[in-house]
Amino acid sequence: MGMILTGEGEIEAPARALIVVAHPDDIDFGMAGTVAALTSAGCHVAYCLATSGEAGDDDMSHTSAELAAMRQAEQTAAAKRVGVSELHWLGHPDGMVVADLGLRRDIARVIRMSRPDVVLCQTTIPDWDRIYISHPDHLATATATLAAVYPDSRNPRTFPGLLDEGHKPHTVDELWLIGTEPNRYIDITDSFDAKVAALREHRSQTADMENLDGRLREWCTDTARAGGLAEGRLAEAFRVVPAV
Template identity: 45%
Template sequence: MLVSAAHPDDVDFGAAGTIARWTAAGVKVTYCIMTDGDAGGFEESHRAGITAMRAREQAPAAGLVGVDGVRFLGQRDGYLEASHEVIKQVVALIRQVRPEVVMAMHPERGWDRIQKSHPDHLACGEAVTRAVYPAVENPYAYPELAEAGLAAYKVPYLWFYGGPRERDNHFVDVTDQVDAKLAAIRTHASQHPDLAAMDARVRQSLLENAARCGLDEGRSAEAFHVVGVNTPDTFAGF
């Protein structure tokens, strides 16, 4: 499984419970963090070292949910675009990892809470979508990658998180993973001036997701928009 995020901490908010559940079942997960997070944080005193700080926060956060592979693309925070430079980076990584599932932030803006639709989030989703189809499975897209030994690969499933509520079509019960998810989020200490409020809001959101998909009261869930790309129900062409 390859999970992409625009900034350090995005994946922990969006999918860390599901990832913890998958890694506990033996699934190998790799993170792709697209930007260096240099525009994050709230303390002026952190400016000089914020990039290194955020990288140091992401590694243990990943470890708390069973992830030991974190790749940084090094793009500038706030300037991420679905450019061919970024798409090529994603294609190369997908061809290296060859995951059953590629997960990314949603490329569509959600008007119910616009904060989850940061422009970098949308760019992350668009870049990954364009990488997954058609570039990663086309040996003639970025031919230098194939020449370097990174053969074309067909991704079975694309999962999005953090998108418009009306796009959600799959929910994962993460009741047993809530504590691990929150521990991962808290590891990004530079980003949270009010940990109690953050904790309460995340817990409430997970409860609301569970109610939306019909789970018993008190259960928690993460929500996704799942797209089949190369499955028994899909075919090439229009």
């Protein structure tokens, strides 16, 4: 397996990773540069999305079903930009995601199917300075993901119906969370253009955003500085949590 560059130097990329988020475009705003770095290093990355983003546009000329199809297509195209072709859509209602047993089971199923070494997700902790990060769907999906990683996906007695479906227990080694108290900074300087290209595929969300490249560059520059990377580098930040 290849290496990825961090603020602490090079580390070996995991062989398999799963990213679990609430909405289409959550991955690309938060961690698409890291995804591109991982896939370039030979890591197999899969996506799991709790919703299809059918509530993510104020334009009422589209039905919810039409918007869901549009946003799924956008996310699929964005995933290809960073080397990802495996996407799992859970179909929970956009704007009304609840961290209940049904969502935990659905995420645990995908973990058992994809069998990742690392799961990347959003934070469970509200950010009182940035309300958009604290969307209730983000917090609920992250809370369910943590429960799906431990104990649900590894415990054969949890959701026994998954065993009946043929999905054997699987233990995830690490969680990487965005949006809270980072302790790892991934250098995405070489994959920044792929991140921008992925976000531009989300036309329903970014078409009216002015200077998208500049805004992203500013954010990633600030993150790199916070992580102690050299001047001119770009980064995304994660809280790495051991799961074994």
